[in-house]
Amino acid sequence: MASQAVNAGPAQGPKPRVFPQVKRVLVISGSHSPFLFVSVLCGVLLAVLTVASAHVSARMLDAVLGGNLPVFVRMVWFAIAIAGAQSLLTAGKRFMSGKFWQGASFNLRHALSSRLSRATAAAASSEHSGQVLSKLTSDLQGVQALVETDLPDLFVGLVRGSLAIAYMLWCDWMLALVAVLAAPAVFAIVGRLNAPVMGLSQKTQEALGDANEVATESLVGAETVRAFGLQDRLYGSFVRHTDRWLSLSLRTGRIQGAITAVGFGASFTPFILVLGIGGFMVLQGRLGFGSVMAFLELMNHVAFPMRDLPRIMNQISGEAASAERVLNLLDIPVEREDGGDFNPDPALPLVEFWNVTFTYPGATAPALAGLSFALNKGEMVALAGASGSGKTSVIRLLLGDYAPDSGEIRVFGHPLSEWSPKALRRHFSCVDQSTYLFPFSVAENLRLGRDEIGDEELREAASAAQAAEFIESLPKGYETPLGEVGNRVSGGERQRLSLARAILRRGDILILDEATSALDYRSERQVIEGLREHFSDAAALVIAHRLSSVQYADRILVLSEGRVVEEGPHDELMALRGKYYQLYSIQQEGRERE
Ligand SMILES: Nc1ncnc2c1ncn2[C@@H]1O[C@H](COP(=O)(O)OP(=O)(O)OP(=O)(O)O)[C@@H](O)[C@H]1O
Ligand SMILES: [Mg+2]
Numbered sequence: 001m002a003s004q005a006v007n008a009g010p011a012q013g014p015k016p017r018v019f020p021q022v023k024r025v026l027v028i029s030g031s032h033s034p035f036l037f038v039s040v041l042c043g044v045l046l047a048v049l050t051v052a053s054a055h056v057s058a059r060m061l062d063a064v065l066g067g068n069l070p071v072f073v074r075m076v077w078f079a080i081a082i083a084g085a086q087s088l089l090t091a092g093k094r095f096m097s098g099k100f101w102q103g104a105s106f107n108l109r110h111a112l113s114s115r116l117s118r119a120t121a122a123a124a125s126s127e128h129s130g131q132v133l134s135k136l137t138s139d140l141q142g143v144q145a146l147v148e149t150d151l152p153d154l155f156v157g158l159v160r161g162s163l164a165i166a167y168m169l170w171c172d173w174m175l176a177l178v179a180v181l182a183a184p185a186v187f188a189i190v191g192r193l194n195a196p197v198m199g200l201s202q203k204t205q206e207a208l209g210d211a212n213e214v215a216t217e218s219l220v221g222a223e224t225v226r227a228f229g230l231q232d233r234l235y236g237s238f239v240r241h242t243d244r245w246l247s248l249s250l251r252t253g254r255i256q257g258a259i260t261a262v263g264f265g266a267s268f269t270p271f272i273l274v275l276g277i278g279g280f281m282v283l284q285g286r287l288g289f290g291s292v293m294a295f296l297e298l299m300n301h302v303a304f305p306m307r308d309l310p311r312i313m314n315q316i317s318g319e320a321a322s323a324e325r326v327l328n329l330l331d332i333p334v335e336r337e338d339g340g341d342f343n344p345d346p347a348l349p350l351v352e353f354w355n356v357t358f359t360y361p362g363a364t365a366p367a368l369a370g371l372s373f374a375l376n377k378g379e380m381v382a383l384a385g386a387s388g389s390g391k392t393s394v395i396r397l398l399l400g401d402y403a404p405d406s407g408e409i410r411v412f413g414h415p416l417s418e419w420s421p422k423a424l425r426r427h428f429s430c431v432d433q434s435t436y437l438f439p440f441s442v443a444e445n446l447r448l449g450r451d452e453i454g455d456e457e458l459r460e461a462a463s464a465a466q467a468a469e470f471i472e473s474l475p476k477g478y479e480t481p482l483g484e485v486g487n488r489v490s491g492g493e494r495q496r497l498s499l500a501r502a503i504l505r506r507g508d509i510l511i512l513d514e515a516t517s518a519l520d521y522r523s524e525r526q527v528i529e530g531l532r533e534h535f536s537d538a539a540a541l542v543i544a545h546r547l548s549s550v551q552y553a554d555r556i557l558v559l560s561e562g563r564v565v566e567e568g569p570h571d572e573l574m575a576l577r578g579k580y581y582q583l584y585s586i587q588q589e590g591r592e593r594e
Helices: 002-008 016-067 068-119 120-127 129-171 173-220 222-225 231-283 289-329 391-398 421-426 442-447 457-463 468-470 483-490 491-505 520-535 570-576 579-593
Strands: 349-356 368-375 380-384 406-411 429-431 511-512 539-543 555-560 563-568
Touching: 016 289, 068 129, 068 289, 120 222, 120 511, 129 173, 129 289, 129 539, 173 222, 173 231, 173 289, 173 511, 222 231, 222 442, 222 539, 231 289, 349 391, 368 391, 368 406, 391 406, 391 483, 391 511, 391 539, 421 429, 421 468, 429 491, 442 457, 457 468, 457 491, 468 491, 491 520, 491 563, 520 539, 555 570, 555 579, 570 579
Parallel strands: 380 539, 380 555, 429 511, 511 539
Antiparallel strands: 349 368, 349 406, 555 563
């Protein structure tokens, strides 16, 4: 509980506004919202019955003390009726709130997954995937706690407390004032006593957190720890933190024990006061003894909610923060759905970049600064250049993941703004630096939903990508589920699978971004030759750090700080003795040393 309050607490950032979030959840819940209102209504009726039951008990007691049998019997019937109604309403309240959340969480998850799947690349890359997961799990639980329980309970509690106060005032205003005011006074005093413990228990939590951090680090970084012989150091620091935690928690325990004892005694004070003053009033004949008992019962519904109010408010505000985090996901920018699909125009280049400039959101220097080039049918163009020179950015813009700040990108002669992003990507076979393998069979991972691809074609693509041998060595060949061998697939094998995928996709333009970096020189050559064969009608845009693997390209564009500084085939660029020559010579030296 404590740690949840620390994590989700409102301490950081501005206070989240509760009602806008709740309103939004209700709107999303749509036709399921009425269930929540019925559940709250049941709660309000239960609150009325709580006061009614105190009143009936009071009358019953007075009837017993006054020897009034008919009233007593009547009150017994009332009590039975109230108890019956209470159990029905309690069940109804639970059922309705459960039913509400089933529907609401379905709608909410649906809305979230639909939004996330349509998010723009820019939005998706700014959301940390771990954080999105936590939003989808623990924050969603926070939303549930907020709308299904805590907020309705707070509301019903306030209604119940107000009704109880009204009833007490109606019985006897003086005793009511004692009952209502004594409790907060006592709780304020106990709260004061508690203050030092709060600070102490925070320190205890921190010490425990430090110890856990050391333990986690030594597990996560186990390899580094062993390699650098840091075991003793980490263990020493772990022992220091746990010692501190132990002594702090013992001290907290002692103080807490004392305060609990005082608090326990103090919490009876208001009841004893009401019993004493009420008893005096009974003796004076001003009040029935039954009413005093009703006071004692109803005080519970006033005093304890008052004591718990700050904690509940804090909890609600933490949950509202959770809700805000989840609901903000529904506002992340999504890709546009308009635009068309076009076919290559034989008279025009497949891809054209016209003076394209682009700066990533939040970055200071541009990634591309006035870049121009064209890619023609049947051509293989390589992008070379130092790390950070903008090679991957060219591809991100080409795929429509980001829009240029100025200049224009055309595919098949049409500016990207005329294209539908989905249709655009269908014309590309893209292999990038990260390959995701789904927990399906190898064959399904290669087909990726396109069942029309026959076994023959599958094998051919695999062998062109130099993946056939490794796939056939798997326990069930093409039918081996990758979930089971997922960890056993090496970086190079992963790349081969990803290349086979690209071949099967048969796009008009092949894009390879460091797609062969984990292959040895010989396999890389074979793969590139295989790909050229498969994409002889298409065009290819290839990025590779190893210049030996791009030297067979028809043209090489050498990028530096986001613009093309040299352009031409390998031999020409070598003869220039410029940037390309430098890059190439450095790599050759490295290779010879190997
Ligand atoms: N998502 C991003 N947000 C901000 N800046 C980015 C982002 N991605 C890349 N950059 C920056 O843009 C510049 C170009 O990056 P890019 O990824 O295009 O380089 P690259 O040539 O592909 O490098 P590498 O060879 O290392 O893959 C770099 O300075 C990089 O730091
Ligand atoms: Mg890159």
